[in-house]
Amino acid sequence: MTQHRDGEAHLQVPRYSGSARINHWVVAISFVLLMISGLALFHPSLYWLTGLFGGGPTARWIHPWLGVVLIIGFFGLFFRFFAANLPERTDWVWLARLRHVLAGREEYLPEIGKYNAGQKFVFWAQAILVLVMFVTGIGLWPAGLAYFEQLLGFKATIDQRRLAAVIHAGSAVMTIAIWIIHVYAAIWVRGTISAMTRGTVTGGWAWRHHRKWLRKEIGKEPGGPQPAE
């Protein structure tokens, strides 16, 4: 429920529950650790990053287990958020006006629900890439591969394992690029990060960036105005 916290001038609108935030940060922390340990083996210039894990062998064995943590965590995020990320017509309008988005001219954009098309792109792209990286990652994980080969009764060929390496590395680059955009957007659009730290955004932030969502949230309150649509 929207409220004024003690000593705060602005209206606070709840955006993420405590469990959603914990879920997000489990995924975020495992993602960053996966990125560091993965990049360390991706290019020799970055091998020193293995030092952050206590050396190459530790970075090598911890990486796949972090992957297991991430995919379990991501399943949680997926089921929490997928309904709010289904595409709708205004997404195309938003995309067509990407120029205004990048210039910060919200007045030229349609009213947005909980997520805009850019956020939805991040959601679906990461969902697909996480799945692809998990499957190909098993192909690169000798112990994990042996387990799944026995479980599922198949034997991966050497060319399948090489292909897995190429796809894994390519997907990793894409997923990190999207992560950079995700983090940058949260920084660029001031007032966003509190959604994932305190769970709330200000009323002004919601009005500016997700007005349709704000109307719905206020509409839910007893005595609040009914949604505009």
Add this chain to the structure above:
Amino acid sequence: MSQLQPSFGLTKRSATTGALAPAKAETPVAKLIDVSKCIGCKACQVACMEWNDLRQDIEENVGLYDNPHDLSPNTWTLMRFAEWDNPERNQFEWLIRKDGCMHCQDPGCLKACPSPGAIVQYSNGIVDFISANCIGCGYCVKGCPFNIPRISTADNKAYKCTLCSDRVAVGQGPACAKACPTKAITFGTKDEMKKLAAERVVDLKDRGYAQAGLYDPPGVQGTHVMYVLHHIDKPQLYAGLPLNPRISPLVELWKGAGKYAGLALLGLTAAFGVVHHLLAGANRVTEEDEENAEKLRGGGA
């Protein structure tokens, strides 16, 4: 454990950017395995076990001469016994190939290895795994065109034939060559071995093996372990020796262009963020936005 031989200069070092210290240019060496002379006694396997102090667990007999069943972290060389009915000569042939690391001049294992100095190539051509630097990722397995490296489940390190680099460093030949009773395995400079092979090929052709030849595949820029084969046109007969071995294009993509393209894409994405922020500035919520939200909540929107 396989250790760096400091008496040799290095020409290649895994996961190393920048130039290596100028290497003392040693004469390239080679081991020549004359398959036509091999009697399958496995003395080479025993010598390898003895010199390198390796003990493979005893396995079940499945009715094959191959023993152990496959290369392993404790089996760096293995006699593979293949049977073939030669239709041209109308005869049964027993093709026994001593399998093990080929010591490629262009080693796929070294190309794939992400750990600096875990795989090196000495200036004499020997490709060596340096256990202290190995992290056990198994990338060498994917890089190898000959299916040679094996990862130990005991210490999570990769193992393969060292070409007895520790013996060569002190002027000895490999243990297997020393033990071979028929001189099917010989060791020397690569030039000498090619000359010896040429003589053997002439002899074999004389004896009716028209397709006899030397296996020194150009796809990996030649190897420092070479075979004299009776049927150079059909190397697959010898327990699947590849016809045109080369580093897989997938591995080349992964460890070649992909590496640079990937980092460039990440750099560009980050640079986009910086430039965009400099040009567009922060996207801030205005006081008007806050007031509008208040009005909406109060029912005035």
